[in-house]
Amino acid sequence: DVREYEPGDDVRRIDWNVTARMDTPYVREYSEDRELTAWLLLDRSPSMGFGPIDRPKELVLCELATTFARLLTRSGNRVGAILFDNEIESTLPPRNTRNQVLALTRQLLTRPRVNGAITDLSGLLTYAFGAVRRRSLIVLASDFITPPGWEEPLLQLTERHEVVALRLTDPREYDLPEAGLIVVEDAETGEQLTVDSSDSEFRQRLRRAGEEREAELRAATIRAGVDIHEVSTQDDLVAALVRIVEARRRRRR
Numbered sequence: 001d002v003r004e005y006e007p008g009d010d011v012r013r014i015d016w017n018v019t020a021r022m023d024t025p026y027v028r029e030y031s032e033d034r035e036l037t038a039w040l041l042l043d044r045s046p047s048m049g050f051g052p053i054d055r056p057k058e059l060v061l062c063e064l065a066t067t068f069a070r071l072l073t074r075s076g077n078r079v080g081a082i083l084f085d086n087e088i089e090s091t092l093p094p095r096n097t098r099n100q101v102l103a104l105t106r107q108l109l110t111r112p113r114v115n116g117a118i119t120d121l122s123g124l125l126t127y128a129f130g131a132v133r134r135r136s137l138i139v140l141a142s143d144f145i146t147p148p149g150w151e152e153p154l155l156q157l158t159e160r161h162e163v164v165a166l167r168l169t170d171p172r173e174y175d176l177p178e179a180g181l182i183v184v185e186d187a188e189t190g191e192q193l194t195v196d197s198s199d200s201e202f203r204q205r206l207r208r209a210g211e212e213r214e215a216e217l218r219a220a221t222i223r224a225g226v227d228i229h230e231v232s233t234q235d236d237l238v239a240a241l242v243r244i245v246e247a248r249r250r251r252r253r
Helices: 016-022 057-074 098-109 121-131 151-160 200-223 237-252
Strands: 002-004 026-028 037-043 078-084 088-095 137-142 162-169 181-185 192-196 227-232
Touching: 016 026, 037 057, 037 088, 037 121, 057 078, 057 098, 057 137, 057 162, 057 237, 078 098, 078 121, 088 098, 088 121, 121 137, 121 151, 151 162, 151 200, 162 237, 200 227, 227 237
Parallel strands: 037 078, 037 137, 137 162, 162 227
Antiparallel strands: 002 026, 078 088, 181 192
C-alpha cells in the first residue's frame, strides 16, 4: 500500500510514480510475509584466497554463508545464493531444506575458476537486481576489492530489498611484516612487484591507502543506506555473528 510521506519516513520507500501523479510525496508500506526469503551474494574472486593458509578469506566466506543458510532454513525460511567470480558462477534458487545448505557448502568448497580479470562487483549486483524479484533479505559478502561503479546497482537493490554487506578482510592486506625484500602478486591479474617490507615509509603509505579505501567504502555504503560489517580472518565466527546481530538490533531501535 502507499500513504503520504511523513517526517522521519525512510526516503528509500518513496514511491516516485505515485508521487509524480499526486504531486506530493507518497511512501510504500509493506505487509511482510511470515516466511523470509534470503539471497546470499557471494564473491568468489581470486583475491578472496588471500589470508592465512589455514583460514583465508574464502574459507571465512564459506563459514559465514553456510552458517547463515543453516540458521535461516532451520526456521523455515528459504535461502538462495549467487556465486560470482567476475562472472556468474552459479545460482541456487531459494529453498528451505537441509539439502540446500549441503549444496551451497559443496559449491563453496569447490575452487572457483581463475579468470585473470579484476573483479567488478557491479556485475553481480546488476544480475541480482534482475534475478531477485520478490522482496528479500540480501546478504552481500565480499572483500570489496573492485573498481568504482558498484554503488549505483547497490542503491537499486536497497530500494527493493533489505541489504546487509559483509566485508571480509585480512590484517596483512595493509600491515606488512618486516621481512625485507619480498615479491607481492596481484591475486586477480597476476602482476608481480618487488617491495621492501622493512621500509617504514612504504608501510605507512600502505596503511594510509588502506584507511582511505576503507573510508571511501563506508561512505559509499552509507549513501546506499546499507549496513556494512567487517569480518576478519582472525575473528572468531561466533563472536563475529553476535557482533553483526547486535549492531543491527541497535540500528532498528
